[in-house]
Amino acid sequence: MHRDCIAIRLRLPGLVVLGVKETARWIEVTAQYERREGVCPRCERSTWQVHQWRLQRKRDAKLWGKEVWLALFKRRFHCRRCGKVFTEPDPVCGPRRRTTQRLRSTVARRAREGTVRSVAREEGVSEGLVERSWVEAYAMVAAPSQPHVFLGLDGFCVRRPGRMWTGMWDLESGKAVAVVPGERQADVERMLERHASRESVRAVVIDLSEAYRQALELVLPEVAIVADKFHVLALAGRALHEVRGETRRPGNLAWLLQRGAEKLNQAARARLLQARSADPRLARAWGLKEALREVYRKKGWEEAAAALANWIEEAERSDLRPFRRTAATLRRWQQEVLNYWRYPLTNALVEGKHNRIKALKRRGYGYRNNR
Ligand SMILES: [Zn+2]
Known part of the structure; x- marks a missing residue:
């Protein structure tokens, strides 16, 4: 029994x-x-x-x-x-495996949530096995049912801290197209050459990575490169954190500063206002962070272009070195940031990806059926 x-x-x-x-x-x-x-x-x-x-x-x-x-x-x-x-x-x-497929898919699934180290310890297997299983599970490439039109590229690590990987996602299906170890230009070029066709791909959303950008310009010179909105906003968040280096905890000042102003209740707003009037440098940093978020609320490309140019100038003139650095970065990425208004896509989670794509189709932005 x-x-x-x-x-x-x-x-x-x-x-x-x-x-x-x-x-x-x-x-x-x-x-x-x-x-x-x-x-x-x-x-x-x-x-x-x-x-x-x-x-x-x-x-x-x-x-x-x-x-x-x-x-x-x-x-x-x-x-x-x-x-x-x-x-x-x-x-x-x-063939030639010392583990069952079931073990490998189990640890791969769990490695999406936890760290490689903790999964290895709990299952009693090596960290190498967890990492290889993860790649085996998520790098598997299914032939696309239709050609990729909108792609996302982003870097992530399986093991923290550890080597970086690059993932490529089809933003319409929300599915992985390919996952490769490394994030250098050569790694990405090889991936693009194998999986992305010049005929079908129209836009690719990326982190602000010079290696990704150069790989794309080489392999897909016609494609629109879109700087990922959340990575752009994170730059301002990091700059603000540098101005006031305190670890964020729910409810503390660092947390209040990072949170979107519209999400705060009245008491929180009052505390934030008080902190800002006590520290003008902090007030300027916070204002710049919110102003960059404001850029993303602009409706059309022209309005956004003007707002972004203003933001960059203002940040460059400020006495806040972290924001001057962010301004320099965004100046180099201005066109890619603004491509968001032609292709409002991000590399956010699959669920979000789907909604974006739907919105994109509804608005008829640059989308054409390739078949
Ligand atoms: Zn025979």
Whole structure:
């Protein structure tokens, strides 16, 4: 009964469970594949003739908090027609893998939420396995059902702190197109060459990364590059934080300063006003942060262009070095920032991406059906 229960819980398709050993810390399941014949990879003839058996130990996802090991008996077939000896396929684990597909997708899913380190510790596997599983799960590229028109590129890290990765998303479907290690220009160029076609892609939303921009200008010279709105606004948030270096905690002054003015209640507004009148430098920094948010409320490109140019000049003239630096950055990215008014797209979460795309289509902004 218990043994059947484990077999059911494991959901290992195509496997027959031969035995189960269980201790306080681990469970070992001995199994073999149900099928009795193999198809020769060379001549495609079916064969029943087993040349030999091999026992392989594979790691599976935890069950009831216990480590699960799969002791898998695999057949080596001998083809009677052409003489080839071959191992039966292993869809539960994949070719030459020491772990089950299920373990890898479990840790990959959990690595989206937690850190690589914590997932590795909880599952009792190496950090390398978690990282590779994550890439295996999310870098898998499905052939697009229609050509990509709007893409997003952004950098992120799987392991904190750790190496950076670059993800490319289709902003219409909200799905990953490709994920590659690295964020250098060469990494991104290779990715674009493989997955983005000059004929169909019209706009690409990116972080303010010089490497991304240069890769795009080289591989997709016609495409509109859009600086991601949230990355632009984050620049002003960081500059404000530098002017007043205090860690943000719910309700404290640093938190009040970063929050959108319209989201504050009356008491919070009063506190903020008091803090600003006590510290004119802080007041100017806060004003610049809010003014940049105001730029994004402009309705059309021309209005936005004027507001952004004003903002840059004002920040350049200010006595606040972090904002002068932000102004210099935005001067270099002015065109890409303003492309947002031609293509109001961002790399925000999938749900948000969908709404943006809908809004874009409704407004008929630069969208054309390519088929
Ligand atoms: Zn054969």
